[in-house]
Amino acid sequence: MLLYEYEALEIFKEYGIRTEPAVLARTPEEALKVAEKIPPPYMVKAQVRVSGRGKAGGIKPAETPNEVKLVAEQLIGTEIKGETVKEVLVSHRVQVERELYISLLTDRYSRSIVAVASPHGGVDIEELARKNPSSILKIRIDPYIGVKPYHTLRIRKHLGVDNQVERIVRSMYNILVEYNAKLVEINPLVLTPEGLIAVDRRIIIDDSAIPFNPKLTR
Known part of the structure; x- marks a missing residue:
């Protein structure tokens, strides 16, 4: 069984592996409220138990909380590889070296x-x-x-x-x-x-x- 990413996130945190700030949201309104508590910029990730969700358009960047809400509106309710997106993970987009x-x-x-x-x-x-x-x-x-x-x-x-x-x-x-x-x-x-x-x-x-x-x- 493939766990949802947010489930894996909690396990990683439990075992002391450092992760970026990230919170689950079930509606676009929740996504907006969550984003206001996380430093920008953001990534909004569809929570589906399939591989390759990024290539399928299930992971999108956002610059502001309002953009996070818009992206959540685009993702929630859609299907990715046959699975309906019911939740999104709103996370801080880290600086990549x-x-x-x-x-x-x-x-x-x-x-x-x-x-x-x-x-x-x-x-x-x-x-x-x-x-x-x-x-x-x-x-x-x-x-x-x-x-x-x-x-x-x-x-x-x-x-x-x-x-x-x-x-x-x-x-x-x-x-x-x-x-x-x-x-x-x-x-x-x-x-x-x-x-x-x-x-x-x-x-x-x-x-x-x-x-x-x-x-x-x-």
């Missing part, structure tokens, strides 16, 4: 966890793998051992960032394990003047684990 990619996924066949990282974020990772495979780093992590410093050091060097990413990787690993997730992804992980911020988040939960996990049934 670099966009990175990082994910952790469960590999059932090798019984391991795979960390995937690239210095090129904000793009389709599968398309990037076809066009520029050398830009993608893959590291297998033994779940009986967990994340070790030599794992995070390789990721740091590949991304060209400081040790902030070590804490992010460990937190993503904990989310993956404790939520029985198939995938925990940040795309992009943005380098800003204030540090690394997880700007777009995705979590896919193993459906078979949902009834048995108190974190998912609370």
Whole structure:
């Protein structure tokens, strides 16, 4: 099950991963009120459980609270890849220096966890793998051992960032394990003047684990 982005946002915050200021809105009027409490500029994101919503027009920028309301009016009630937009996430648009990619996924066949990282974020990772495979780093992590410093050091060097990413990787690993997730992804992980911020988040939960996990049934 793919979680809504706002659900993934709350989990990331719970595990100490830095995110941009963002609040859910169910109506254009709510979006206006929310935007008045968040510093401009903004991004308005349709909340749908599908991939590729950005290319489908589900993520739009706005400069003022009134523009946020107009964008929310355009998005709420429309369909994106067959799913009706009922809510939008209004967020602060951060100052981007670099966009990175990082994910952790469960590999059932090798019984391991795979960390995937690239210095090129904000793009389709599968398309990037076809066009520029050398830009993608893959590291297998033994779940009986967990994340070790030599794992995070390789990721740091590949991304060209400081040790902030070590804490992010460990937190993503904990989310993956404790939520029985198939995938925990940040795309992009943005380098800003204030540090690394997880700007777009995705979590896919193993459906078979949902009834048995108190974190998912609370």
